[in-house]
Amino acid sequence: MDRNSTGLVFVLPALIVLAMLIAYPVAYTGLLSVTDRQGAFVGLTNFKAVLSARATPQAFWNTIWFVGGSIVFQVLLGTATAILLNQSFFGRGIVRSITLIPWVVPGIVAATTWAWMFHTEFGIINYMMTGSGIIPEPIGWLTNGNTVMPVLIAINVWKLFPFVAIMVLAGLQSIPNDLYEAARVDGANFWQEVRFIMIPQVRSVIVAVTLLLVIWGLNSITIIYAITRGGPANRTLITPIQIFRLAFESTQFNQAAALSVIFFAVALVIVIIYIRALASAPGEAK
Amino acid sequence: MMKFKTLAVMATAMTMLTSGAALAGEVVWWTPNFNEARARELATKFEQANQGIKIKLEITTTDGLPQRVLTALQSGAAPDIIDVQHAWVNGYAQNGLVVAVDDVLKDREDYIPASLDYCTWNSKLWAIPYRIETHAVIYNKGAFKDAGLDPAKPPQTWDELVAAAKTLSKGKVSGFAITGGGEVGNTIFRSLPFIWMNGGDIISADAKKAVVNQPAAVAAVKFYTDFYKNKQSPASTLENDGTANRRLFIAETVAAYQSGQFDVASIKKENPKIDIGVMPIPHPAGKPTAALLGGWSFVIPSSAKNPTEAKKFVAFLAEAPNQGALTDTFPARKSAMSLPRFSDPILTVFKEMLPYGRAVPNNKNWVQITQAYFEGIQRILLGDEDVQTAMDGAAKDIQALLDQ
Numbered sequence: 295m296d297r298n299s300t301g302l303v304f305v306l307p308a309l310i311v312l313a314m315l316i317a318y319p320v321a322y323t324g325l326l327s328v329t330d331r332q333g334a335f336v337g338l339t340n341f342k343a344v345l346s347a348r349a350t351p352q353a354f355w356n357t358i359w360f361v362g363g364s365i366v367f368q369v370l371l372g373t374a375t376a377i378l379l380n381q382s383f384f385g386r387g388i389v390r391s392i393t394l395i396p397w398v399v400p401g402i403v404a405a406t407t408w409a410w411m412f413h414t415e416f417g418i419i420n421y422m423m424t425g426s427g428i429i430p431e432p433i434g435w436l437t438n439g440n441t442v443m444p445v446l447i448a449i450n451v452w453k454l455f456p457f458v459a460i461m462v463l464a465g466l467q468s469i470p471n472d473l474y475e476a477a478r479v480d481g482a483n484f485w486q487e488v489r490f491i492m493i494p495q496v497r498s499v500i501v502a503v504t505l506l507l508v509i510w511g512l513n514s515i516t517i518i519y520a521i522t523r524g525g526p527a528n529r530t531l532i533t534p535i536q537i538f539r540l541a542f543e544s545t546q547f548n549q550a551a552a553l554s555v556i557f558f559a560v561a562l563v564i565v566i567i568y569i570r571a572l573a574s575a576p577g578e579a580k
Numbered sequence: 581m582m583k584f585k586t587l588a589v590m591a592t593a594m595t596m597l598t599s600g601a602a603l604a605g606e607v608v609w610w611t612p613n614f615n616e617a618r619a620r621e622l623a624t625k626f627e628q629a630n631q632g633i634k635i636k637l638e639i640t641t642t643d644g645l646p647q648r649v650l651t652a653l654q655s656g657a658a659p660d661i662i663d664v665q666h667a668w669v670n671g672y673a674q675n676g677l678v679v680a681v682d683d684v685l686k687d688r689e690d691y692i693p694a695s696l697d698y699c700t701w702n703s704k705l706w707a708i709p710y711r712i713e714t715h716a717v718i719y720n721k722g723a724f725k726d727a728g729l730d731p732a733k734p735p736q737t738w739d740e741l742v743a744a745a746k747t748l749s750k751g752k753v754s755g756f757a758i759t760g761g762g763e764v765g766n767t768i769f770r771s772l773p774f775i776w777m778n779g780g781d782i783i784s785a786d787a788k789k790a791v792v793n794q795p796a797a798v799a800a801v802k803f804y805t806d807f808y809k810n811k812q813s814p815a816s817t818l819e820n821d822g823t824a825n826r827r828l829f830i831a832e833t834v835a836a837y838q839s840g841q842f843d844v845a846s847i848k849k850e851n852p853k854i855d856i857g858v859m860p861i862p863h864p865a866g867k868p869t870a871a872l873l874g875g876w877s878f879v880i881p882s883s884a885k886n887p888t889e890a891k892k893f894v895a896f897l898a899e900a901p902n903q904g905a906l907t908d909t910f911p912a913r914k915s916a917m918s919l920p921r922f923s924d925p926i927l928t929v930f931k932e933m934l935p936y937g938r939a940v941p942n943n944k945n946w947v948q949i950t951q952a953y954f955e956g957i958q959r960i961l962l963g964d965e966d967v968q969t970a971m972d973g974a975a976k977d978i979q980a981l982l983d984q
Contacts, residue, residue, distance in 0.1 A: 348977055415814060415815070415833070434819070436818075436819050437760075439964065523762075525955075525958055526958040526961070527955050527959045527962055527964065529962075539951070542646070543947055544947040545650065545947070546945075
């Protein structure tokens with residue numbers, strides 16, 4: 295045995311485990327998508343069936359809305375929070391800990407709690423708003439077609455902005471103090487420090503975090519499924535939930551696999567475009 | 581090389597540990613938490629009569645149960661017996677996940693026919709039903725009195741129900757609560773009987789054509805959704821399932837709603853002040869009522885470790901007195917119905933409804949068909965579409981599923 299093949303023997307067990315954990319499910323999904331329940335090859339029938347369903351395009355646009363809307367506010371709110379928590383003020387440690395709570399709470403717990411708070415009859419939000427006279431009668435936050443998606447985006451933002459805040463905060467703390475001192479000598483005020491020092495310095499962190507948020511957003515089921523199950527009338531149906539429904543509620547594993555393959559391709563394209571666009575962005579700090 | 585051997589031994593040991601959890605002669609039985617106490621008694625009784633067979637109970641909860649059962653069945657590491665709802669059985673049978681149990685069934689004519697219809701596919705029986713139930717309408721007699729209605733004479737026809745709901749709805753009280761949220765089944769259970777009693781259906785008997793947009797069905801859907809449109813069902817209807825309606829009934833903001841007898845105990849416990857009345861589901865004048873038959877049955881997974889012992893135990897559980905002991909509602913066998921526990925007067929109307937109970941069609945795409953129909957209902961409740969347009973849309977989706 296030469297050195298190379300000895301090395302190969304050592305990594306082989308790990309490779310086999312990896313292959314079993316990653317390659318097998320991916321390959322099996324691919325196989326499922328072109329077969330029927332009995333395992334016979336059916337070509338593109340499953341793809342045709344899922345693409346002709348009325349819910350599919352709607353779920354796709356809902357996914358874009360949900361993921362896009364969530365990320366914009368998660369990044370904005372998270373970055374602003376990080377900048378705030380980077381200042382020195384009394385009780386900063388406590389505020390930093392409290393900020394983390396939404397991120398630490400398990401998704402299903404948070405979702406169920408919010409679902410109750412937004413409930414038309416029993417919810418505390420309607421109770422407080424009608425009690426103080428802000429709104430004349432209870433609003434069906436989760437049943438009104440115009441409010442349900444924004445409400446879910448808000449919950450998702452609430453859940454994940456602390457993650458962005460912590461990551462950006464870590465980035466902010468690695469900025470050397472000389473930069474601020476130099477800026478102050480030049481007469482920069484706080485906003486100019488934010489704009490010309492903090493944001494450019496943490497740009498790479500924000501880029502990486504956003505990519506993570508895109509991937510998580512495209513895979514998120516918990517919050518929406520626990521609150522609305524994709525309803526009412528598919529207003530909040532996103533593609534991952536549609537896949538889940540097809541597989542585990544309708545036992546259409548083959549169609550679910552076909553939709554997964556399509557969704558995987560779309561997600562891959564989005565991620566590649568994102569990475570390309572940022573790789574070619576001018577003046578990125580390496 | 582030594583190491584390789586050790587590894588191989590360890591790997592084998594691990595495999596045996598994980599898969600060998602079920603010993604020979606041990607039957608693992610998944611049953612829901614509401615059955616636990618009664619199931620333990622029956623298991624002990626069986627073990628005493630059958631030395632050498634051990635029954636191992638694993639308690640499930642109904643929330644998320646369909647997904648859990650399906651995952652276990654698909655993974656090949658399933659228990660020997662699972663309690664499932666009738667309507668899930670066909671999906672399992674068509675995917676080859678459970679074994680046929682024709683050899684277990686005795687006294688076929690003693691079963692309520694609709695319960696066997698549910699568990700049949702390809703002219704074989706895939707589960708043994710042991711529990712059946714239908715809905716009736718539970719109402720608050722006090723609310724009827726307050727509104728000037730006679731609680732001893734509840735509405736019998738659709739027109740009478742609409743009139744009563746109108747009279748009962750005032751202030752914070754909703755006269756008749758429908759469901760429009762939660763799991764699809766909630767709304768199927770409550771609205772499909774209205775379509776049936778009006779002579780309509782969702783799909784034709786030969787499963788070739790979607791008929792949900794034909795006049796009989798459309799009139800019934802309009803009747804159902806109008807309770808919300810006319811503010812006789814709570815503002816939260818679109819997020820309410822059966823449990824939410826029960827809570828609103830307990831809070832005395834709902835005067836009447838459809839449900840099964842399992843709600844009676846919790847209403848009595850949480851608000852003993854309510855004088856509970858039960859009426860058959862109102863029907864169109866001159867036509868008989870209808871209800872959707874629900875309930876539970878036993879399946880034996882294809883990957884069960886001890887199918888022979890499992891079948892023996894299922895045959896024991898299927899005996900009339902044992903069905904009568906295990907069921908939370910009514911037994912699937914007529915002869916078990918004479919047991920004293922089913923003679924409580926509050927159960928009378930629920931019992932009267934049983935012969936009107938019907939099974940949903942055994943279609944491989946039934947879950948998706950009901951999903952399409954339910955989305956139509958939600959579009960009507962949201963005010964997006966009128967009843968005919970929504971049902972035309974649902975019919976188109978359903979037809980595509982039937983043509984597959």
